[in-house]
Amino acid sequence: MPRPATKPLSVKIAPSLLSADFAHLARDVARVEDAGADWLHVDVMDGHFVPNLTIGPPVVAALKAVARRPLDVHIMITDPVRYARDYVAAGAHMLTCHLETQPEAIDLIRAAGALAGLAVSPQTDIAPVRELLPRLDMVLVMSVNPGFGGQGFMPEVLPKIERLRSWGFAGDIEIDGGISPTTIGDAAAAGANVFVAGSAIFRSPDWEGTIRRMRELAGNRLSVGASCPDAS
Ligand code: DX5
Ligand code: ZN
Helix, strand or coil, X not given: CCCCCCCCCCCEEEEEHHHCCHHHHHHHHHHHHHXXXXXXXXXXXECCCCCCECCCHHHHHHHHHHCCCCEEEEEEXXXXXXXXXXXXXXXXXXXXXXXXXXXXXXHHHHHCCCEEEEEECXXXXXXXXXXXXXXXXXXXXXXXXXXXXXXXXXXXXXXXXHHHHHCCCCCEEEEECCCCCCCHHHHHHHCCCEEEECHXXXXXXXXHHHHHHHHHHHHHHCCHHXXXXXXX
């Protein structure tokens, strides 16, 4: 049975460091934190589950050493069971693996001391997530095909978020891919409360203004309270 809400969910803006300057990660982390980031979204790709390679546990540990905000680590990798503990040990606050890989890794994540998230790609049915909800702190609904930043938002995934809330899920629902001031409102209205944005923030000339605007637009449309009845 999904856990009932203990407090209202808040809007969280999670800039994706995939769009940061990898030669100046510490600088960009500090700047985006000063600009109002709630979490720092870290995209881990293995060149197998997705056709791109990014960062491993040593880089997460290096980020943890300089970050003042929680690390929200999204592992797009084929074998999260093998690597989950390493990412928790490196400093992940939230660790999110994919339903399409080894969803049983969520139990390892929690046992290792982090919050556990489960991600679903755009073509993946959300139905199998329902029975896993009591073991999850967050569900990540992908609104682009995982692998690259800068892709177009896929509004057809929004009904998945509405279904999760209709099942009484009172945890965080994160949306990732193509989130910008143009798309964030509809995602919030569907029931998402954590918003990943890479290019929309890092490619904008005013990170602070963009984050503030996105927070306002999401807050105006957030429907978590209305659509999230007590799960009895
Ligand atoms: C895609 C990643 C996203 C990506 C989002 O596989 O999971 O986090 O960085 O980038 P934008 O916001 O540019 O779509
Ligand atoms: Zn991501």
